[in-house]
Amino acid sequence: MDRRITEFVRGLRAAGVRVSVAEATEAAEAARAVGLADREAFRRALSASTVKARDDQAAFEALFPLYFGSGGPPLQDALEDLEPEDRDRVRAALEALSGRLQRLLDWLTSGQGPSREELEAMARRAGMDRTQNPRQALWITRRMLQELGFGQLEKLLAELRARLEAAGMSEAAIEGLMGVVRANREALAEQIGQQVGLDLARKRAEAQASRLTGDGDLMDRDLQDLGPLEVEQLRLEVKRLVARLRSRAALRQKRSKAGRVDPRRTLRANLRYGGVPIEIQHRRHKLKPRLTLICDVSTSMRPVAEFMLRLIYELSDQVAQARSFAFNADLEEISPAMAGRKAAEAVAEVLYAIPPGYYATDLGTSLDTFERDFREAVDRRTTVIVLGDGRNNHNDPRVDLLAGLRGRARRLVWLNPEGPERWGTGDSDMHRYAPHCDAVYPVGNLAQLAVAVDRLLAER
Amino acid sequence: MSQPFASIPDTRQRLSASAYIASEEIGTIVFLAEQLGKPLLAEGPAGVGKTELAKAWAAATGRPLIRLQCYEGLDESKALYEWEYAKQMLYTQLLRDSLRTTLDGAASLAEAAARLAAEDEVFFSESFLLPRPLLAALTSEEPALLLIDEIDRADVEFEAFLLEILSDFQVSIPELGTVAARHRPVVLLTSNDTRELSEALKRRCLYLYVDYPDLEAEVEILRLRVPGIRPALAEEAVIFVQQLRELDLRKVPSISETLDWARALMALNAESIDPDTLQRTLGVLLKYESDLARAYRMMGRLPGRGERWEGGRGPANN
Numbered sequence: 077m078d079r080r081i082t083e084f085v086r087g088l089r090a091a092g093v094r095v096s097v098a099e100a101t102e103a104a105e106a107a108r109a110v111g112l113a114d115r116e117a118f119r120r121a122l123s124a125s126t127v128k129a130r131d132d133q134a135a136f137e138a139l140f141p142l143y144f145g146s147g148g149p150p151l152q153d154a155l156e157d158l159e160p161e162d163r164d165r166v167r168a169a170l171e172a173l174s175g176r177l178q179r180l181l182d183w184l185t186s187g188q189g190p191s192r193e194e195l196e197a198m199a200r201r202a203g204m205d206r207t208q209n210p211r212q213a214l215w216i217t218r219r220m221l222q223e224l225g226f227g228q229l230e231k232l233l234a235e236l237r238a239r240l241e242a243a244g245m246s247e248a249a250i251e252g253l254m255g256v257v258r259a260n261r262e263a264l265a266e267q268i269g270q271q272v273g274l275d276l277a278r279k280r281a282e283a284q285a286s287r288l289t290g291d292g293d294l295m296d297r298d299l300q301d302l303g304p305l306e307v308e309q310l311r312l313e314v315k316r317l318v319a320r321l322r323s324r325a326a327l328r329q330k331r332s333k334a335g336r337v338d339p340r341r342t343l344r345a346n347l348r349y350g351g352v353p354i355e356i357q358h359r360r361h362k363l364k365p366r367l368t369l370i371c372d373v374s375t376s377m378r379p380v381a382e383f384m385l386r387l388i389y390e391l392s393d394q395v396a397q398a399r400s401f402a403f404n405a406d407l408e409e410i411s412p413a414m415a416g417r418k419a420a421e422a423v424a425e426v427l428y429a430i431p432p433g434y435y436a437t438d439l440g441t442s443l444d445t446f447e448r449d450f451r452e453a454v455d456r457r458t459t460v461i462v463l464g465d466g467r468n469n470h471n472d473p474r475v476d477l478l479a480g481l482r483g484r485a486r487r488l489v490w491l492n493p494e495g496p497e498r499w500g501t502g503d504s505d506m507h508r509y510a511p512h513c514d515a516v517y518p519v520g521n522l523a524q525l526a527v528a529v530d531r532l533l534a535e536r
Numbered sequence: 537m538s539q540p541f542a543s544i545p546d547t548r549q550r551l552s553a554s555a556y557i558a559s560e561e562i563g564t565i566v567f568l569a570e571q572l573g574k575p576l577l578a579e580g581p582a583g584v585g586k587t588e589l590a591k592a593w594a595a596a597t598g599r600p601l602i603r604l605q606c607y608e609g610l611d612e613s614k615a616l617y618e619w620e621y622a623k624q625m626l627y628t629q630l631l632r633d634s635l636r637t638t639l640d641g642a643a644s645l646a647e648a649a650a651r652l653a654a655e656d657e658v659f660f661s662e663s664f665l666l667p668r669p670l671l672a673a674l675t676s677e678e679p680a681l682l683l684i685d686e687i688d689r690a691d692v693e694f695e696a697f698l699l700e701i702l703s704d705f706q707v708s709i710p711e712l713g714t715v716a717a718r719h720r721p722v723v724l725l726t727s728n729d730t731r732e733l734s735e736a737l738k739r740r741c742l743y744l745y746v747d748y749p750d751l752e753a754e755v756e757i758l759r760l761r762v763p764g765i766r767p768a769l770a771e772e773a774v775i776f777v778q779q780l781r782e783l784d785l786r787k788v789p790s791i792s793e794t795l796d797w798a799r800a801l802m803a804l805n806a807e808s809i810d811p812d813t814l815q816r817t818l819g820v821l822l823k824y825e826s827d828l829a830r831a832y833r834m835m836g837r838l839p840g841r842g843e844r845w846e847g848g849r850g851p852a853n854n
Contacts, residue, residue: 095676107744109571110544120564128577128738130729130745280568305768318731326692352619393731414648 078110081122084143086276088126092312095126118144130255131312142274151186151263162249169239176224177232184260185253193316195271198223204275213276217269229261229526273275295523299379300493307379310522314383317526318390324394327535364396365532368453368485370446371401372464373430374437380441380493380519384463387422387529390416394533400429403442409450437467442496445478460485460518463519464492466506473505479512491519491528501510539597541567546620549591556585556592557749557756565744566593575702575723577738580746583790585757586726590683590805599681599722604669606690616707624659650809660711670701671715687737688727695737702740711800721766736842749782749791757791762798772809773798780821783830796820811835 085100099259106121119140127136153486155163169183183189190198227230233254294302294310304308307511341357349355367388371381381402388398399429400411408430414422446453454460460481482488490513492506499506510516541547547570548563559564566589573796578586594601604615608814626742628635637685639657644650667675673682687695701707705717725741749757758770777794789797797820806813814835 094735099739102574102742106568109568114544116560117564120561121568124565124742124744125569127743128735128743129732130579133745252618311837313734319734322731323696323762325735349625351623352625 077107080143081107083278084122084139085126087139087143088132088135090277090280091139092309092452093132093135099126101485101506115144125449131315139277142270142277151183151187151260152256154185154253157185157252158249162245165240165243165245166253169236169243172239173232176230180224180226180229181232181236184257185263187260188268189264191332195268196275199272199275204272209276209280209327213269213273216276217265217272220268220272221265226229226265234408235467240371244289296521296522298493298526299383299522300376302379302438310383311386313522314386314390317522318387319465319524321387321390321530321533322394325391328534357455363530364394366397366458367399367532368458368460369398369400370407370442370460370462370464371400371429372404372437372439374404375464377463377493378384378427380491380525381463382424382427383426383522383525384519384529386492387525389423391529391533399450401450401453402427403437403439403512404430405436405438405441407442407445435469437464437469438463438471438473439466441469441475443474443477443481445456447480454485455480455482456486458485459487461489461491461532462509462513463491465504466499466509468505470503473508474510475505476514478509482512482514487514489514489528489532490516491525492516492520493518493520538597540570540597542672543567550596551589552594553758554587554592554595555760556596557753558589558592559749559753562744562746565742569592569724569742570597570722572742573693573720573722575725575727575741576744577727577733577741578744578746579727579729580726581748581788581790582790584748585791586746586748587683587685590685590726591797592685593722593724597722598682599679599824600676601683602669602673602676602680602721603683603685605685606687608689608691610690613668615668615670615694615697615708617668617671619660619665620666624664627659628662629741629803637809657711664713665709665712671707673723674701674705674707674715674717676718676721680721682721682723684725686728688730688733692734693822694778695734699736699740702737748778749756751775751778754778754791755802758794758798759794762802765798765802769801769806769808770798773801777808777821780831781836783827785822785827785830786824787822787827793821 081104082100082184085095086293088095101165103122104124108120110117110121112118122140122238123133123136131335132226155166158166166185170178170185173181196465198220199216201223207216229407236411237250237254240253294315297306336359338357338359341350342353342355342360342477344357369385369388371377371384373381384401385400387402388395398411399409400414401407402410408428413426462478478488490509494504494506495518496510498504498518499510515531517524517531519525544560544563544567548558548560549565551558551563551566565576568574578589590603593599631729638651639648642651647649665671668684673680684698686799688700702723703722704713708714723742725737736781748754751771753773754777755767755770758765758774759767762770777789777797781788797817798822800817801809801813804813804817806817818828818831822831
C-alpha cells in the first residue's frame, strides 16, 4: 500500500499540489492508523495529510479514484448459481452464436475479466499513446468499449435469450443469468474507464516530472503573451507569491522596530517598575507605504495591470493605503469598485469592465484629469506608481504634469513592461518620462513584477 | 486523567457526548491527529464551531484546555513566557540585607560584581517565570490541549516562531536552558482563512476544512444547544438560515448566530417563522443594512419606506 500511496503523491504533485516528503510519509502513517477497511476514512486520512489548501481539493478528488479505485463491484461468475443442465444449455447457446464477440461474452459470463496485458493492448489500439490529456480518457474508454463490441451486445443478448428459451430454460433462470451479465457489463466498463484514467494520469505525472520547473517557466514568461489557461495558472501562483512577499515585508518591519529608542513610551511602560527602565520601547516607523497607482489598461497592458493590482491588494495588510486609477483614453478611479469585496478577486472583473480600445491611450489627458479631479490622492507621504508602456499614440505627453506630480509625492516610480532598448521607438514617450521618475522598474513577467512590488514595500 | 480516543466511532460518540456534532470527516481527522501526535489546523469561515471543537475535544478526553488567542502584534513574551520583573524587584529589595552579607568584604567592585553574578540564578529561576499559554501547555502536569485560536490574525513572524514549538515541542529560555514538553500536548490551530498561511506551517499540520453543516447536522446542533425547541421550529429556522447563506451577503450568518436566533424565537414564544416574527428578530442573524435588504428581497417582501427595518445596524463585525 505504501507504494501505491507514493505513486498517488507523485500524481498529486504532477497536478500541481505541493506535497513534501514529510507529508507523504505522514499520509502513509495516517493510512495505517485508520486502516483500509473503511474507504471513506482512508480517503479523509490521505486528504488531511496531503492537501492543505482548499483549491487543491479538486485535484485530490479527481485523482483518488484513479489510484484507489471507486469501489466498483468485481465481475461475478454468471454460471455459478445455475442448475447443471442449465449450465450446459448456456454453453451450447454460446457456442451456437458461432464465436461472435466470444471474448466479451466469455468475460461477462465467467466473471474472469481481461488481463492487464489485454487491456493495455486494447488501450494502445484506441490511441492511448498519442495523448496524455486526462480529458481524453472518456473518449479512449468509449473506443475501447466499441472495439469490444458493447454496441452489438444488446442484440446478441436478445439472441442468446431466444436460444435459451428455445432450449427450455426457465424464465427465472434466464432472468438471473441476464441480471448477472448486465451487472458484469457495467463493472467491466467501469474497470476499463478507471484503467484508462489511471494510465493517463500516470503518463502525465511522468511527463511533468521530467520537466520539473513548470512553475518557474511561467513566472518568467512575458505577461503580454500568455494564453488564458496560463493566466489562470499564474493567478494561483500569485497566492503563493503573496505569502512569500508578505513574510519578507513583515520581517523587515520587525527588524526595523529594533531601531531607535522611544523615550516617551519607555518611560510610560516602566512606570510600574518605579521608573527603572526595564522594558525598552522602540519607535515604530510608519513603514507601510501609501500607494497611488495609475495603471494603463489598454488591451496590451491589461494582464500586467491585473497582476500588479492583484499583488497590491492581496498585500493590503502591508500597505497603509492604496488608491488605484485606470486610464485608457481618460482616467477614472477604480478603488471604490473593489472596496468591501475580496479585492483581489474583484480586480479582474473591474479591469475588464472598462471598455477596451486600440490606439486610444492618452496619458497626457489622463494626467490632466488626475491633476484636476484627484489632486488629494497625492501628498508628500504617497508613493505614486505609474504602470504603463509609455506609448501615447503621438498625443501630447504632458511631461510637465508628471514632473509636478513627482514634486508633490514622496516618490514616483514607473513600472514598464518594455525594456530601455525600446523606449523612444514608434509612439513611445518613455524616454521623455523617464528622467522625471525616481525609479523605473521593468515588469515584463511575474517574477520581475514580484521584485518591483518587493522594492516598493521595502523603501522607507 | 486524559483518555485518548480509541477509534473513529468512539471519537464521534464522545465528541457528541460533549455537545459537539462531529461529521465523519471531523471525527476521522481528530482521531488521526491524536494517533499521529500531529497538530491539527482547522480552517473555515468564522462561526462554524472550530473553537467549540477544541472545547469539546478537551472535555471528551479530559485534557485541560489551554487557549492562546492570536492578534496582530502578538509576540513571544505574550505567548511563551515573561520574567516577573515586579517580583524580582520586590525580592531584591527584601533581600537587601542578605545581599549585603554576600557582598561584604569584597576587595574591589569587580569582585563584588562577580559574587553577585554567582548568585543571579536565584533571580532567573522558575519561581520568577510567568508561563504564558505555550509554555503552560508544555509544562502542564497532565497532557493538555493547546488551542491556538485564529492564527491568521497573528503576524507572519509569529507563525515562524510557532514552527519550532510545533515540530519539536520544546523551547529554549536563554537563562534556564531548553524546556522539553512534559507531555506532548494535542494542538489545534484555527484559522478563519483571512490570509494564506505559510506553507511551512501547513506542512507540519493535518488539515481540516470545516464548512457550514448540512441541514440535519445543524438541526441536531440546534436541538442539542437550545433544549426545549420544537423540532418543527428548529427545522424551519435552519432551512431559513441555510437559504440566507446562499445569498451573496457581506456577513453570512454563522452557527452561533443560528443558535442566538433560535433562542430569540423561543423567548418570543414563536410558533412558526412568520413575516412579523422575522421582522422583529432578523437583526440577530444579519448585521448589515444591505444584507437585510437582500434577505427581504429573498422573502419576496420588500418592506415599504415607512416600515423599513431600523434595528439592524449592529457594530461592524470585521
